[in-house]
Amino acid sequence: MPLSARIPAALAALTVTATLAACGSGDAPAATAVDANGNQVVTVAANTDFTTPVQLTVAKVDAIRAKLPKAVLDRGTLVIGGGAIPNGSPPLNFIGTDQKTLTGVESDLGRLVAAVLGLTPDVQNASWQNMFVRTKSGEFDVSFSNITVTEERKQQGFDFASYREDNLGFEVNKDSTWNFDGNYGSFAGKTVAVDTGTNQEKILVEWRTKLQAEGKTLEIRNFADRNATYLALASGRVDIYFAPNPSIAHHAKKTESTPHPSRSAGSFSGAGTTLQGLIAATTKKDSGLVQPVADALNHLIENGQYAKVLAAYGLSDEAVTRAEVNPPGLPINNS
Amino acid sequence: MTSLSPPPTRPAEDLLGRLKSTKVVPLRHPWRWVAGAVALVLLAQAAHALITNDAFQWDAFGYWFFRPVVMDGLLLTLELTGLGAVFGLIGGVALALMRLSRNPVLRAVSWGYVWVFRSIPLIVLLLFLANVTALYSTLSLGIPFGPSFVEFRANDLLSFFVVAVLGLSLHEAAYAAEIVRAGIISVDQGQLEAASALGLPKTRQYRRIILPQATRAIIPNYANQLINLLKGTSVVYITSLLELFGVVQTQASTNSGQIIPLLMVGTVWYVILTSLLSVAQYYLERHFSRGALRTVPATPAQRFRARMRSLGVAR
């Protein structure tokens, strides 16, 4: 028997055990139902302990549906990717109170898009890196996961349909006296945590350059994940966490009654100093999905369901007026 | 004459005569008692600090410790560790034997394997395997480089669980190979000579003579490796599987007010699993020490019973 024949045989043996541990990351049955008229009823902002669920009835739109690739139509499901493993970021994308279903404004928007397209949503959680690979390999039809449009990602083979802007904010410990006064000068001598590879990191680096020109310091710290960042903030190793505003508001609320409460210390436009950063639904380039997804998003915007989802999560400030296909992205790092 | 000058040795001899049947009092070690007491006080202090610091939020700890989602993660950790250890060891033994063989091709292949898989970070290996579908969409069964009989869609065959086990096993085998090889070469060369002088068949020489002796040297190192693996499974999150640490991380990111108690939940479970492994290691070592020590050490249970007997508590 050739060697290559033996390896799959061994793998087959493994697969048997695999079913024991098959990890349920599918959609919770309660989030989407079908009413008597065949419309999908999507319950958004369900499965959390900080929002009030809202039921939205969504009729499928045949004109948009007609633009879907045949393979997706035949399959009847829309595989929606999320990148919240191991860490989610509430209220955007995280595991809900049932401790297993991917929840948040991102996956809810994905469910609504599926409803407009007349497809059954299949929400899958993945690690951040894996989400991109699986989107590119076509395993995920579309990923909703607070993904910023960048020129670099366009080059890597992705299409984008934008649906949200991100506003940034500053988080400090509750007993801190620091507040953002609208000017980068207030960071002098501070240690600031920021997530790597983000829009806000670029802004922070610019501020540091300016401060250094004035002979002042600004120390930037990157942590492996959000949990580590929050621990560093609580222990006083960093003074400020510069992050998306919704996450900060949410975390401040979550820590209210814990030994280490935090608070928001001001916000800042995600436009930064150069260009408005946009969050977008991400598909494999030229898969034929980006246009119908953008159309569905625009349909939701026009019908007001979009505003209701954002309101349910307290994110109305991040609303856009139109979904665009492949809008200008953050330029490739030139620093 | 005797009255004039008694021999000077006389009193000393008396003393020796009296002492020869006297018991020896061992040297007292008061500082040992002091050091012991200090250690106990420090330990008590640490325990007190751990229990009373409200940062640990022991009520939240209690809530999460037996949560089904944590249990699922724990089960996955155990499955990944168990399968990774078994397949890794099988692969490691094969690689070690290849490395020790007289066939230069096998030696080189084994060396190359160990070199490659010790160099590739586990997380990269797992990411690569998880997304092998992007590189090879079908795997086939057939003659090497020739026609294939059956084809599989890579996605169907390589579930994430399989990917994780495969990645951990490939990685583990490289380390196990070196541990097994070290065990085998620690066995005296004369053992093989004696076995072959008796005309024992080659496989018997290894199975009956070399491996049992090598195992003694292998166990402590492999136990170390196993404990590494147990905690190393946490990188499988990259394949989108959530084992114990992944679950703890995910839930902490949703419940960001409970990061510390959730990390403690993970830690305590790892402590429990490591302890169980250590106990298993102790008894395995004891089993394989047969013949290596003049007397096999007593088990803790046996020592406890002996102590009780000597105190007259039990018989």
Place this chain on the structure above:
Amino acid sequence: MTAAVTVRGAVKSYGANRVLDEVDFTAAAGEVTAIIGPSGSGKSTLLRAINHLEPLDSGFVAVHGELIGVRAHRGRLRELSERAILRQRSRIGFVFQNFNLFPHLSVLENVIEAPVVTRGVAKAEAVERARELLAKVGLADKETAYPRQLSGGQQQRVAIARALALRPRLLLFDEPTSALDPELVGDVLAVLRDLAASGTTMIVVTHEIGFARDVADRVVFLDAGRIVEQGPPDQVLLAPREDRTREFLGKLR
């Protein structure tokens, strides 16, 4: 007198170092041959070549007329298969300087391992035979002990019993007493004497000149890979013809 062991033109080199240099040697059946010589003279190599633990570069070894480790094929000597060599070895007993008992097996298990595995002897029968042999070497009460619980002399006697368990037609001893404390040497030599008296063919590499004189039928003196002198013990040990033999013996006194 038939030849039990015939060595012809044995050559063995390690790199540039010629350990055996055209050695011709014959040992008669039922006789005890003692090989003596300074360390590094090639005596152990010669002994190990006899059961092919040390393959020769050229030349051959035959035991009772059967080539060991090789076969003649179209005028050349070709090495036999591993399996065939192992089968030949199982008919030749070998006792090592360092005993090389299997430390994880009990004394009894050490002795029955080879007969059960290589000869397919039933276990009960092998145990019975092992007990006889252990009694013969004076260790009847040690069968459940592990080798490390025994003294060096006792271990070497177990090793001899292990070699005898295969009922070999030839016994090779590689400095069997060199690793022993002086007071333990006597017990082992006594076992060797018994064996010699029973007519077993034995070749013994040894430093015990007294033993060689008392027990050996022939003494071979080896130096620098060549046989310098051989003959009856009285001749080689008491009235050597060669200067080098005399010099070597002089150093031992």
